[in-house]
Amino acid sequence: xxxxxxxxxxxxxxxxxxxxxxxxxxxxxxxxxxxxxxxxxxxxxxxxxxxxxxxxxxxxxxxxxxxxxxxxxxxxxxxxxxxxxxxxxxxxxxxxxxxxxxxxxxxxxxxxxxxxxxxxxxxxxxxxxxxxxxxxxxxxxxxxxxxxxxxxxxxxxxxxxxxxxxxxxxxxxxxxxxxxxxxxxxxxxxxxxxxxxxxxxxxxxxxxxxxxxxxxxxxxxxxxxxxxxxxxxxxxxxxxxxxxxxxxxxxxxxxxxxxxxxxxxxxxxxxxxxxxxxxxxxxxxxxxxxxxxxxxxxxxxxxxxxxxxxxxxxxxxxxxxxxxxxxxxxxxxxxxxxxxxxxxxxxxxxxxxxxxxxxxxxxxxxxxxxxxxxxxxxxxxxxxxxxxxxxxxxxxxxxxxxxxxxxxxxxxxxxxxxxxxxxxxxxx
Amino acid sequence: xxxxxxxxxxxxxxxxxxxxxxxxxxxxxxxxxxxxxxxxxxxxxxxxxxxxxxxxxxxxxxxxxxxxxxxxxxxxxxxxxxxxxxxxxxxxxxxxxxxxxxxxxxxxxxxxxxxxxxxxxxxxxxxxxxxxxxxxxxxxxxxxxxxxxxxxxxxxxxxxxxxxxxxxxxxxxxxxxxxxxxxxxxxxxxxxxxxxxxxxxxxxxxxxxxxxxxxxxxxxxxxxxxxxxxxxxxxxxxxxxxxxxxxxxxxxxxxxxxxxxxxxxxxxxxxxxxxxxxxxxxxxxxxxxxxxxxxxxxxxxxxxxxxxxxxxxxxxxxxxxxxxxxxxxxxxxxxxxxxxxxxxxxxxxxxxxxxxxxxxxxxxxxxxxxxxxxxxxxxxxxxxxxxxxxxxxxxxxxxxxxxxxxxxxxxxxxxxxxxxxxxxxxxxxxxxxxxxxxxxxxxxxxxxxxxxxxxxxxxxxxxxxxx
Numbered sequence: 001x002x003x004x005x006x007x008x009x010x011x012x013x014x015x016x017x018x019x020x021x022x023x024x025x026x027x028x029x030x031x032x033x034x035x036x037x038x039x040x041x042x043x044x045x046x047x048x049x050x051x052x053x054x055x056x057x058x059x060x061x062x063x064x065x066x067x068x069x070x071x072x073x074x075x076x077x078x079x080x081x082x083x084x085x086x087x088x089x090x091x092x093x094x095x096x097x098x099x100x101x102x103x104x105x106x107x108x109x110x111x112x113x114x115x116x117x118x119x120x121x122x123x124x125x126x127x128x129x130x131x132x133x134x135x136x137x138x139x140x141x142x143x144x145x146x147x148x149x150x151x152x153x154x155x156x157x158x159x160x161x162x163x164x165x166x167x168x169x170x171x172x173x174x175x176x177x178x179x180x181x182x183x184x185x186x187x188x189x190x191x192x193x194x195x196x197x198x199x200x201x202x203x204x205x206x207x208x209x210x211x212x213x214x215x216x217x218x219x220x221x222x223x224x225x226x227x228x229x230x231x232x233x234x235x236x237x238x239x240x241x242x243x244x245x246x247x248x249x250x251x252x253x254x255x256x257x258x259x260x261x262x263x264x265x266x267x268x269x270x271x272x273x274x275x276x277x278x279x280x281x282x283x284x285x286x287x288x289x290x291x292x293x294x295x296x297x298x299x300x301x302x303x304x305x306x307x308x309x310x311x312x313x314x315x316x317x318x319x320x321x322x323x324x325x326x327x328x329x330x331x332x333x334x335x336x337x338x339x340x341x342x343x344x345x346x347x348x349x350x351x352x353x354x355x356x357x358x359x360x361x362x363x364x365x366x367x368x369x370x371x372x373x374x375x376x377x378x379x380x381x382x383x384x385x386x387x388x389x390x391x392x393x394x395x396x397x398x399x400x401x402x403x404x405x406x407x408x409x410x411x412x413x414x415x416x417x418x419x420x421x422x423x424x425x426x427x428x
Numbered sequence: 429x430x431x432x433x434x435x436x437x438x439x440x441x442x443x444x445x446x447x448x449x450x451x452x453x454x455x456x457x458x459x460x461x462x463x464x465x466x467x468x469x470x471x472x473x474x475x476x477x478x479x480x481x482x483x484x485x486x487x488x489x490x491x492x493x494x495x496x497x498x499x500x501x502x503x504x505x506x507x508x509x510x511x512x513x514x515x516x517x518x519x520x521x522x523x524x525x526x527x528x529x530x531x532x533x534x535x536x537x538x539x540x541x542x543x544x545x546x547x548x549x550x551x552x553x554x555x556x557x558x559x560x561x562x563x564x565x566x567x568x569x570x571x572x573x574x575x576x577x578x579x580x581x582x583x584x585x586x587x588x589x590x591x592x593x594x595x596x597x598x599x600x601x602x603x604x605x606x607x608x609x610x611x612x613x614x615x616x617x618x619x620x621x622x623x624x625x626x627x628x629x630x631x632x633x634x635x636x637x638x639x640x641x642x643x644x645x646x647x648x649x650x651x652x653x654x655x656x657x658x659x660x661x662x663x664x665x666x667x668x669x670x671x672x673x674x675x676x677x678x679x680x681x682x683x684x685x686x687x688x689x690x691x692x693x694x695x696x697x698x699x700x701x702x703x704x705x706x707x708x709x710x711x712x713x714x715x716x717x718x719x720x721x722x723x724x725x726x727x728x729x730x731x732x733x734x735x736x737x738x739x740x741x742x743x744x745x746x747x748x749x750x751x752x753x754x755x756x757x758x759x760x761x762x763x764x765x766x767x768x769x770x771x772x773x774x775x776x777x778x779x780x781x782x783x784x785x786x787x788x789x790x791x792x793x794x795x796x797x798x799x800x801x802x803x804x805x806x807x808x809x810x811x812x813x814x815x816x817x818x819x820x821x822x823x824x825x826x827x828x829x830x831x832x833x834x835x836x837x838x839x840x841x842x843x844x845x846x847x848x849x850x851x852x853x854x855x856x857x858x859x860x861x862x863x864x865x866x867x868x869x870x871x872x873x874x875x876x877x878x879x880x881x882x883x884x885x886x887x888x889x890x891x892x893x894x895x
Contacts, residue, residue: 022857111627112625115867116631118564120630
């Protein structure tokens with residue numbers, strides 16, 4: 001080999017040596033099942049979206065939220081404001097005594113974990129009414145400690161905008177009617193139901209802000225809070241007590257527990273409106289507990305401070321119908337899917353283990369209280385939970401992990417249909 | 429109500445302090461100290477160019493000078509880089525800029541040509557990198573600058589007809605600047621450990637700006653040897669010692685940036701624990717005392733030190749024909765000296781950050797061909813590994829393995845005046861790194877959140893005068 005040949009060979013080899021560099025690669029999420037639509041997913045909402053369960057919320061319950069399940073199924077980046085254990089507040093461990101995880105109190109808050117999040121995917125705040133989605137400073141808004149912990153001084157809208165979303169779900173409005181149902185002083189208080197006009201104005205402003213980002217979206221209908229197990233119709237109590245209703249055997253209520261005839265169905269007692277009266281479990285079970293302990297109790301469905309009256313019931317139902325008509329119209333106007341969770345709620349109530357008998361006092365061999373009559377069986381010696389079936393947690397309002405998976409699949413179905421995506425279902 | 433007492437942790441100030449970026453060699457080294465050698469991709473330890481730059485490339489080389497040499501030159505470095513976030517897909521590019529690196533050499537033969545004296549001024553370490561001030565990595569640093577100017581008086585002597593030995597002292601003058609934003613969520617809001625993040629303040633909330641600057645000096649030495657063991661083949665070696673540069677007069681200028689955040693009523697800062705109720709809290713008002721008289725975030729002095737690593741270069745040159753020469757160099761740089769940064773602030777106390785740099789090795793290949801008695805063409809290639817470990821690839825120094833091609837031309841304008849020009853392209857391997865610390869005192873690769881890309885264009889010119 002001549003010198004020149006050697007030199008030429010070396011020069012030719014030089015470019016080849018450039019290949020010695022080892023490029024590393026980006027590690028983007030796999031969004032192939034949604035064509036990248038969920039690159040920046042943001043969920044707006046309230047306690048259900050946030051992952052509230054059993055009157056509490058922590059990192060464990062947050063990860064069970066339908067929004068988390070949906071993002072997981074889609075392979076979407078999902079960043080939530082993780083709340084330290086045991087929670088803020090900690091969830092119930094025993095709802096009849098209101099004992100909470102880790103011995104925490106109702107006012108206790110373990111604050112938020114200091115995670116460095118690129119953006120916030122779940123901006124939902126427990127307790128948020130529709131107006132709280134828009135602003136924290138309006139006199140009508142009602143920020144709580146979680147508003148700060150989740151949003152850090154922002155509103156849900158501004159947090160959503162900061163995330164530069166590509167896809168947004170909005171499930172707001174539940175608390176605009178739920179607050180009336182859960183009032184401790186007057187269940188069903190009409191003053192606590194947001195007017196349809198006010199709801200529409202607020203909701204439209206929120207939707208306009210979502211549309212302005214250019215993101216795709218899906219809008220959830222407001223849940224019909226009158227069918228959740230937090231309350232039970234007066235009829236159920238009357239039938240369980242009397243055992244005279246077809247298909248509803250006697251519930252084994254203690255003799256010291258009386259149910260007034262004004263709780264009966266109109267078909268059984270003329271003039272009674274038990275079908276249109278709701279009894280919060282916090283009222284009914286408390287009375288049952290006291291009766292089981294030997295203190296005579298009467299459930300009187302004419303006492304407004306204890307039950308949701310027929311007029312209040314109608315007000316709540318009308319609000320839900322009015323809200324949802326507007327939400328559906330907004331969805332249609334933007335060509336976004338409208339996701340209705342109410343069939344899921346109805347199905348949950350119909351599950352055999354519940355059979356429409358919230359609370360499930362009738363299907364228990366023993367009432368879950370120490371000293372309660374137990375039909376000759378062993379009386380429980382420690383407090384137990386009143387359960388609300390597979391799909392509702394220990395507060396009777398918020399979905400369980402199982403229910404969140406069903407809700408996620410409901411959302412997935414709507415999104416796949418509307419956008420032609422192929423996000424796999426979470427399944428049971 | 430919680431007692432809010434902001435305890436600012438400028439850990440990242442220490443993290444970024446004194447660190448240059450966009451350097452054109454390993455770590456924050458710069459190897460382009462003359463257009464002639466640059467045209468051969470830095471190969472020169474065994475056969476330096478006759479423009480005085482051997483003061484840097486091999487001090488022994490000046491012994492070969494037969495006339496006085498004076499050269500002045502410079503290299504313009506145009507770094508181009510970007511960071512792309514894995515999850516957001518957001519790509520942020522370095523600010524486009526061109527940075528000059530000067531060099532100046534003078535060589536004078538003495539003793540009838542058996543020895544020579546010289547002095548050189550060059551910048552073997554440094555550079556500047558600037559990201560947009562809204563870059564996601566701005567809390568680690570959005571602008572940093574280092575200028576390490578070496579002044580090296582040198583002496584060399586011939587050892588017989590086939591060898592020479594040279595040495596010099598290096599006096600370094602180093603100036604540094606770092607600008608970074610202060611991030612609120614990681615700061616202590618309520619002692620001993622509750623941070624603003626615990627209270628809901630989102631990561632990325634900036635509340636202050638820091639401009640840290642200072643200067644210092646150091647001393648080191650540089651030795652080289654050049655041997656021709658067989659005809660037409662020369663071997664060379666040089667060793668540039670490490671330096672410890674103390675920067676005792678650093679100044680941190682700190683200013684508040686308004687967040688505009690108002691925590692809504694019933695927030696965890698002001699709420700009555702019993703009722704959960706309390707007023708809204710403007711965060712800026714909460715922070716203002718920290719920036720006021722006596723606060724920890726007022727302008728203050730500080731000190732630190734910077735280690736400039738030693739270099740060992742071995743090379744060979746082969747005069748293939750009277751017109752053609754091939755060269756090869758091996759370079760070792762002990763970047764392990766850059767294992768941590770320690771910064772002491774008058775008010776903020778001591779901050780320590782682990783860098784854990786590694787030893788780095790490079791290989792250079794070059795050649796030149798005399799196309800006419802007056803003109804020589806040059807070309808070369810080099811490659812080297814990364815000095816930064818995977819866990820410390822940050823905006824401050826997104827360094828990685830590199831490959832580079834160079835080409836140059838030298839021509840005699842007159843008998844006494846030579847001009848050399850060169851171009852070099854540097855391609856760095858795309859490298860995973862981070863823009864955050866993950867809230868960890870010693871971040872791991874698990875915190876890496878994206879990809880740094882980098883390349884650079886360099887042009888250089890040297891005017892050499894012999895007399």
